[in-house]
Structures are given as structure tokens and as C-alpha cells.
Amino acid sequence: MALDQWILFALGAAILMALIWWRHRLRPGPSEQSWLPKELRDAELVYTERVFRSGGEVPIVAKCDRAYRVKKGEIVLLELKTRQRNRPYLSDVIELSAQRFAIQMQTRECVAGHGYVLIRRANSGTQSVHRVTLLSAEEVIALATRRAAIFKGNTVARYAGAKGLCRKCAFASRCRAVTDPFNEFAG
């Protein structure tokens, strides 16, 4: 085969590859039934992207991605996350717990003590659901109270549990230099 034929062949192959990739990107995700946990397959989707406010002494505002009403009548929460690692984090549990608290306080409906984190992998587009146990209302209030105490300067903020986070952090050098970031700034 002559050189110009090789070039044409390579060009054709490249265009074909680009077309396949483009179609793959446009293809809609797998149907809901394939990733929905068994508990939610027959449930009723009651809220999507809805904001709730708890009111009371410790007001919490939460936007829930999805809330399903299962057969028993209680509401089960589901939160979408897009990330590389296929695992739920403590922050997901706190977010879902805060949503649970806000929904319970606003609607007086019973929200399940567990929820689901749907993880869509950034590169592959695969998705999987993880069941997580949520914090109690008292624990959520305690967290909100601790947050307020940190901002008032009454409590010192803790370091991250995972060292990997510090490597990517924009404040890493500043963080190492100060003991209490809030009081440093206030002082």
C-alpha cells in the first residue's frame, strides 16, 4: 500500500473512532431500574431537587436530590455524587443526614435512618449505589452547634482525617503555619 493510501486509511480510522466516542458520550445513562436499589424499585419518587428548611433553634437548609416513598410509607433519600473513587464519604452521610433532619422538621414525615449515595464515575460513566446509615437528629444538631462554635472562636477546627486531602489543598502551607486559623485571623 502506498503512503498516501496509508494516510487516508489512518484518517478514516481516526474519524470513525471520533464518531464512536462522540456517540458513546451522547448515549443516555443506563435505565434507572438497573441501578436503583431493590427497596426503591417499586417506590414513589416524591421529591426531586427540592429545598427544605428545618426552622427551630438550629435552622438547616437542605436540597435533596431525590426522595422516594417506600411501601412502608417512610421516605428514603438518595444523593448523587460524581467522583473517581467508587465509595461514599463521611461528608455524604452528613449531607444526607442534614437533608433528613430538614425534611422531618418541615414536613413532619418519617424519613428512614438510612439513605443511598449514587456514585457516577467521572471517566467510565458507570454508576453504583451505596447504602449508608444516617446520623440521628441530635448528632446533626451537635454538628451544626460545633460549626457555630468554630466560627465564634470557641472551638478549634480539626485537621482533615485523610492526609491525601492536604496534598491537594490550596491552604496547605498556611494551615501548617497556624494552630487556630480563625483566632489567627481574628487576632
Place this chain on the structure above:
Amino acid sequence: MKVDETKRSKAVSASELAQMGVCERLMVFEHLYGKRPSMAQRKAIKRGLVEHARFYQEGIHAPAMRGRCYIATLILGSGHETMVLRQFRDQVLRPYGAGRWTIAMYYRTAPAICQILNHWPYLQPAVRWVLRLIARTIDCLMEDGEGDHGA
């Protein structure tokens, strides 16, 4: 009104609270100096927003938006009668296989019926009368049932 606004400004969001599970010190630094996401983090945030928008669209178009009692909501609005029909669906039909099949059939056909009712609105009063009759009968039966349980 002012009290409400103060309360709202004091409210902490679920995502702000979730940040405590990542790093409390980062939370404070971001509060003091603003967010400083890296290029990769910015891309991830953008991707997350796109995925959330898609997820929302999937949600509102999915058959799982089963909470809607299509015909009843169209004809009767979201009042007491619609609530009664929903209760009937959840408490009487849903626990049984045949009931779930009925619900599934309803959700398969209801959107088309709604289209017909929207296209020929003069059909709506007759459907409204039938639905009201059904809702009232169910309401009476369910009240009786609750009364029996109570006794």
C-alpha cells in the same frame, strides 16, 4: 418579617455542614479567604453540575415519578379528593401484587388519557363527577375501616 430574614441568614446548608466531614480547617480557611479550587476541582464541580441537571431531568421524566396521580391531579387539583385517591393507592393497592400491577397499568395509560382530556376539555366535567364519586366512596370506606380498627 425581619426575624424570618435573620433566621434564614443564620441557617446552615446541608453542604456547608457536610464540609465538616471533609476538613474543618479547610472550612474555616474558605470562610475567611474564599474558595480556591484547583483546575481539576473546578472541572469536577462543572461536571457535577451537568450531571445533577441530567439527573433532575431523568427524575422528572422517569416512570418513577409515580407520586403524580396524573388524571386526578389534572381533574381535581391537589385537594382532599386527590389525597384520598393517593392514600387508596398506597395503603390498599400497593401492598398486593395485583394492586401493584393495577398501579403500573394506570401509570402506563394515564398520560395518554390526560392528553385526551386536555385535547377535549368538555370531557372533563364527566370524568370529574366520576372521580369525585369514587373518591368519596373510598373516603367513606377507609373511614369505616379505621373506625373498625379503632373499636
